[in-house]
Amino acid sequence: xxxxxxxxxxxxxxxxxxxxxxxxxxxxxxxxxxxxxxxxxxxxxxxxxxxxxxxxxxxxxxxxxxxxxxxxxxxxxxxxxxxxxxxxxxxxxxxxxxxxxxxxxxxxxxxxxxxxxxxxxxxxxxxxxxxxxxxxxxxxxxxxxxxxxxxxxxxxxxxxxxxxxxxxxxxxxxxxxxxxxxxxxxxxxxxxxxxxxxxxxxxxxxxxxxxxxxxxxxxxxxxxxxxxxxxxxxxxxxxxxxxxxxxxxxxxxxxxxxxxxxxxxxxxxxxxxxxxxxxxxxxxxxxxxxxxxx
Numbered sequence: 001x002x003x004x005x006x007x008x009x010x011x012x013x014x015x016x017x018x019x020x021x022x023x024x025x026x027x028x029x030x031x032x033x034x035x036x037x038x039x040x041x042x043x044x045x046x047x048x049x050x051x052x053x054x055x056x057x058x059x060x061x062x063x064x065x066x067x068x069x070x071x072x073x074x075x076x077x078x079x080x081x082x083x084x085x086x087x088x089x090x091x092x093x094x095x096x097x098x099x100x101x102x103x104x105x106x107x108x109x110x111x112x113x114x115x116x117x118x119x120x121x122x123x124x125x126x127x128x129x130x131x132x133x134x135x136x137x138x139x140x141x142x143x144x145x146x147x148x149x150x151x152x153x154x155x156x157x158x159x160x161x162x163x164x165x166x167x168x169x170x171x172x173x174x175x176x177x178x179x180x181x182x183x184x185x186x187x188x189x190x191x192x193x194x195x196x197x198x199x200x201x202x203x204x205x206x207x208x209x210x211x212x213x214x215x216x217x218x219x220x221x222x223x224x225x226x227x228x229x230x231x232x233x234x235x236x237x238x239x240x241x242x243x244x245x246x247x248x249x250x251x252x253x254x255x256x257x258x259x260x261x262x263x264x265x266x267x268x269x270x271x272x273x274x275x276x277x278x279x280x281x282x283x284x285x286x287x288x289x290x291x292x293x294x
Contacts, residue, residue: 008230009227011226012231012236012239015220015227016239016240016242016246018215018216018219018220019216019246020243020244020245020249021215021216021246022212022216029200033198033205033209034198036081040197041197041213043182043185044189045185045213046185046213046214047178049213050174050181050222054174054175057172058179061175061176061179065167065172065175065176066179069167069183070179070183072163073181073187074183075156075160075163076160077185077186080153080188086145086146086147088146089145090150097134099150099157100129100130100243100244102157102240103129103130104126104130106162107123107233109162113162114162116232116233121277125238128273129269132267132268133266135266136248161236164224164228165236168225176225177218181218181221224236238277241274242274248266249267
């Protein structure tokens, strides 16, 4: 791994670990708070806090980057909504696998949209990551309405990864993150408002929600935005495929899940895929990271 890519890779791994830590918390919280309400409060809180901490960051965004940030927020927010609706019509394990297909879709979209060359080693890593996700998540599934929506959410997440990798700039990471969080929160809020927004009624639930808003939401989005200003989209997607691995670790440590051979095999396969992507040959940076303007 090149020295310049080490810090962004570690940052993205830490972000992915924070996302994985939310699984047992979310699984418990949504038994008392509707999913759309939980998502809207989580992202609105994250966006408001980041804007309050760095009020000038959004104002300093160049107009094209501001519009791009809004678009990225819309794409990610729609992904959250579509995934949530799909989850109501399929199992959590199938949803986790199909959502994780963004690992495969990201290099495909990068090639279709940007004509970005993807090397053989990277394709092998992508395939391994998909297999690992399948081993971790699947125990048989059928294709239906919920599965179709979940695949659509994977496409949206892949588009977000590709767009963020091309538009994010290190010096504007805070402003881009703030805009995305606010837009995501408003989209989720629009889905929650018709039925009335249900807020947590217990202190422990608020503590979990604030943790997910600040650590997995605010810091997570900021870390992803900054890291993807330095990493190709496909490499970022493969690193983020570690999310179910971290989810399994936190599920065992804090959620009461049992360790299984299948879980271990799946985690190892995903880890090998990530290491293969990081150790593989690199193109010239200008070829890996072309800037995309609108």
